[in-house]
Amino acid sequence: MxxxxxxxxxxxxxxxxxxxxxxxxxxxxxxxxxxxxxxxxxHGFVATIWLLVRGSSPTPQEAALLEAAMVASVDHGPQAPSIAIARMTVTCGVGINNAMASGVNALGDSHGGAGQQCVELLSEIVARESGGLDLTEATTQVVAEHRARSRYLPGFGHRFHPVDPRRAPLLALVDAAVENGVVAGRHLRAAREVERLLNEGRTKPVPMNIDGATAVIYAELGFAPPLARGLFVLSRSVGILAHAWEESTQGRRNKGPMPTSILPAHR
Ligand SMILES: CC(C)(COP(=O)(O)OP(=O)(O)OC[C@H]1O[C@@H](n2cnc3c(N)ncnc32)[C@H](O)[C@@H]1OP(=O)(O)O)[C@@H](O)C(=O)NCCC(=O)NCCS
Known part of the structure; x- marks a missing residue:
């Protein structure tokens, strides 16, 4: 040899x-x-993302639906760790790319990862429905299996918003896309069934959130679950860039998590 x-x-x-x-x-x-x-x-930017990732061009209707999902996720303010990290990092004497990368690196299973997990959940329900179960049976099974592992279903509930303001407009666009034959609507029906079962008998509702609504779109458009996270990262990078840039224009150096006015040395 x-x-x-x-x-x-x-x-x-x-x-x-x-x-x-x-x-x-x-x-x-x-x-x-x-x-x-x-x-x-x-090609618009979103259609170009689709082209590069998937290898074919989307129809204008498909591109519009994907764009809606990506617009909806651009930012959620500096209480989101990824945004806060980017804002702190940019004050440390690094370039804006370092600040952006630091923010993006904080996007993990529990911060931005719910979309990917929700696509997996909805796809499993749709697969079991295709295997012969009716929608309620398939959803009950998949939800029970998930809840045996974790109390929280990805894509539902919100710490801050009683009802996520991004949910209704996104779902309305998916409804219209189903009506116009752009997407089949099976993942949408699955998500609504999860929401219905989850809220049965509850007094305080746990509605679908942004990650659930965008997961419906990514799944309806045929994106694999890891791409749901990738697309979310692309979208949130817009907010990360905007916040890092704004912070960099405000003259602070080495911004930490606490206002300097409440630190002991300043009392
Ligand atoms: C986002 C999240 C952490 C907010 O949680 P929270 O509002 O602090 O919720 P709490 O832990 O106080 O739970 C309140 C109640 O709602 C229920 N609940 C909240 N989110 C739930 C979910 N995703 N699935 C099932 N039940 C949920 C809790 O079980 C609890 O029920 P109880 O009143 O019977 O005890 C939580 O909803 C969650 O982990 N969701 C899934 C992950 C996700 O989609 N993240 C993206 C958010 S944009």
Whole structure:
């Protein structure tokens, strides 16, 4: 057996980095087979995200639904850890990219991850319905299995909003998309059934939240669960950028979690 290292051939290097996303030659840049000069002006930013991630262009109606989900998630104020972290980081003498990356790095299973988990939950209900259960049976099973592991169903409830203001407009858009044949509506029905079962007999409701409503959209549009998180991260990056930039213009250095006015040295 030949164990000596040898120089890789150009073909081996090209194969190693083979991708169907982009093709470059001097003077040529194609994204998913479309010359970039044709994309510019013909594709919106959200349609371009879809194109790169999925390999095909969305219809204008599909792009509009995805855009609604991504608009809805852009920001939730500085009490969200990702935003607070970006605002603190940008005062530490780093570049705006470091501040953004720090904020994005805080987006995990319990901060921004509920959308991915909710897509998984809804997809499981839809799969069991396809397997022959009726919607209520499928939902009851999946909800019971989830609650045996965790008290909280992803995509429902909110610490701050009694009813998430982003829920109704997003679901109205999905309803319209179902009516117009843009999406099938099975994940939407599953989400509403989860909400109905979850709230049976409760006096204080636990309504669907932003992560639930956007999970419905991502699932209806056929995005795999991890992409729901990826798309959320892209969306929330807008708020992270805006907050980091605003903070950077306010002249504070080394902003910490407490106002300096209440720290002992300032009393
Ligand atoms: C966001 C969240 C932490 C807010 O929780 P909270 O309002 O502080 O809720 P509490 O822990 O005080 O629970 C209040 C009641 O609602 C219930 N509840 C709240 N969210 C629930 C959920 N997602 N699934 C099931 N029950 C839920 C609790 O079991 C509790 O019931 P009880 O009154 O019978 O004891 C919680 O709803 C949650 O973890 N949701 C799932 C994760 C998620 O979607 N996160 C994204 C938020 S935008």
């Amino acid at each position: 030949d164990t000596e290292p040898r120089d890789a051939t150009a073909g081996e290097v090209a194969d190693w980095w083979a991708t169907s996303i982009s093709r470059m030659e001097p003077g040529v840049l194609e994204l998913r087979g479309i010359p970039v000069q044709e994309l510019i002006g013909s």
